[in-house]
Amino acid sequence: MDKRTFLKSASILGIGSLAALPSLAAATDIAGAAPGPAGDDNSYWAGIRKGYKLKPDYINLENGYYCIQPQEILNAYKKHIEEVNLQGAYYMRTVQAENKNAAAKKLAALVGCSSDELVVTRNTTESLNMIIGGLDWKPGDEAVMAHQDYGAMLDMFKQVSKRYGVVNKLISVPADPQTDEEVVEAYARAITPKTKLLMVCHMVNITGHILPVRKICDMAHSKGVEVMVDGAHALAHIDFRMPDLNCDYYGSSLHKWLSVPLGAGLLYVKKEYIPKIWPIFAEGGKEQGDILRLNHTGTHPPATDLTISDAIDYYTRMGAARKEERLRYLQQYWTKRVRGLSHLEIYTPTQPQRSCAIANVGVKGMKPATMAETLLKKYGIYTVAIDNADAGVHGCRITPNVYTTTAELDELVKALKEMHA
Numbered sequence: 287m288d289k290r291t292f293l294k295s296a297s298i299l300g301i302g303s304l305a306a307l308p309s310l311a312a313a314t315d316i317a318g319a320a321p322g323p324a325g326d327d328n329s330y331w332a333g334i335r336k337g338y339k340l341k342p343d344y345i346n347l348e349n350g351y352y353c354i355q356p357q358e359i360l361n362a363y364k365k366h367i368e369e370v371n372l373q374g375a376y377y378m379r380t381v382q383a384e385n386k387n388a389a390a391k392k393l394a395a396l397v398g399c400s401s402d403e404l405v406v407t408r409n410t411t412e413s414l415n416m417i418i419g420g421l422d423w424k425p426g427d428e429a430v431m432a433h434q435d436y437g438a439m440l441d442m443f444k445q446v447s448k449r450y451g452v453v454n455k456l457i458s459v460p461a462d463p464q465t466d467e468e469v470v471e472a473y474a475r476a477i478t479p480k481t482k483l484l485m486v487c488h489m490v491n492i493t494g495h496i497l498p499v500r501k502i503c504d505m506a507h508s509k510g511v512e513v514m515v516d517g518a519h520a521l522a523h524i525d526f527r528m529p530d531l532n533c534d535y536y537g538s539s540l541h542k543w544l545s546v547p548l549g550a551g552l553l554y555v556k557k558e559y560i561p562k563i564w565p566i567f568a569e570g571g572k573e574q575g576d577i578l579r580l581n582h583t584g585t586h587p588p589a590t591d592l593t594i595s596d597a598i599d600y601y602t603r604m605g606a607a608r609k610e611e612r613l614r615y616l617q618q619y620w621t622k623r624v625r626g627l628s629h630l631e632i633y634t635p636t637q638p639q640r641s642c643a644i645a646n647v648g649v650k651g652m653k654p655a656t657m658a659e660t661l662l663k664k665y666g667i668y669t670v671a672i673d674n675a676d677a678g679v680h681g682c683r684i685t686p687n688v689y690t691t692t693a694e695l696d697e698l699v700k701a702l703k704e705m706h707a
């Protein structure tokens with residue numbers, strides 16, 4: 287059935303809106319979003335907060351796992367679930383793929399890459415493990431990564447090491463660099479003529495550290511090494527476009543800062559590298575250079591993919607730069623008030639441009655799990671304990687979101703000042 291025939295029968299069934307995704311135009315120029323309130327305009331952000339339904343039982347400062355949806359996106363999601371359920375297999379067999387591709391196009395416009403270099407996946411884990419597991423590794427090939435990287439990717443590198451004899455070289459990212467070059471150098475030192483791939487986090491999940499990805503890519507490319515970026519936390523958190531990074535592969539989770547329902551991600555692959563990747567799930571009938579070859583996962587909830595468009599519209603209206611400014615403001619609001627206190631350790635770089643919403647603080651001599659429990663039980667603040675000896679991080683990750691108020695952060699500051707081992 288072609289699209290016109292489908293639309294005709296859909297309108298007979300009273301479900302005409304199902305096939306339509308909002309126009310791509312809305313997402314094409316986030317940089318051109320209307321100038322608006324700055325990061326410290328609390329009345330604007332109070333309006334944003336009104337758009338969320340929040341649990342009154344605790345202050346949620348654990349938006350790093352995923353960002354709950356504002357009601358506008360949640361309502362759109364519910365509508366998509368109902369619409370898909372109404373049509374059942376008819377939807378799946380007619381416009382499902384077309385709509386998913388339209389969502390991928392809109393995402394590609396958002397990040398500024400070509401739509402034939404990007405697919406919608408289920409999450410960052412799928413995106414990046416597709417690359418790590420899909421390269422043609424030879425015994426003795428080397429890969430460079432960091433102790434501060436995410437466990438699922440490090441585990442996949444361990445697996446390819448066992449399977450193909452790849453040698454993994456782990457570096458430690460400088461905790462509080464004063465220049466980009468300190469970080470670039472740490473990666474450069476691990477590269478040898480055998481290095482094939484370098485993995486780097488755009489934003490380290492346990493500390494919030496934003497790494498100088500462009501400079502790392504340029505350095506690696508000058509030595510003939512490809513770069514894969516773990517952007518799980520960067521998309522719709524900090525304002526960037528894919529060409530600014532000059533990376534070869536990029537993975538992100540859309541259920542994090544873009545507030546898409548759980549179970550959506552993206553994979554970007556530089557056009558010339560698409561043909562050489564072996565997909566995790568084989569896909570027949572596609573050209574070797576077609577990125578959709580890397581996109582066969584079996585049945586997946588289509589309402590999640592349909593909501594990508596609504597989430598992009600919401601984010602675009604807020605404005606990428608404005609959102610980044612607010613998130614950085616919130617983090618700086620509380621860290622400025624506790625940095626330097628002798629009983630605390632802050633694991634996030636001091637220079638403001640090297641982090642955004644996420645930061646990590648520990649109480650010296652207190653186990654992170656105890657700290658998280660005390661924050662929740664005594665102060666009603668929900669965070670996550672990070673106790674990672676390899677990465678040298680022993681604190682609680684604190685992640686506000688656009689709905690967080692400075693009054694809530696005052697509660698955190700009060701708690702941190704009072705808590706001693």
Ligand SMILES: Cc1ncc(COP(=O)(O)O)c(C=O)c1O
Pocket residue numbers: 350351409410411412435436438487489490491516518519539
């Ligand atoms: C840096 C980083 N990479 C990858 C992931 C995995 O994301 P997902 O579980 O959505 O695949 C996370 C999750 O928190 C992360 O923080």
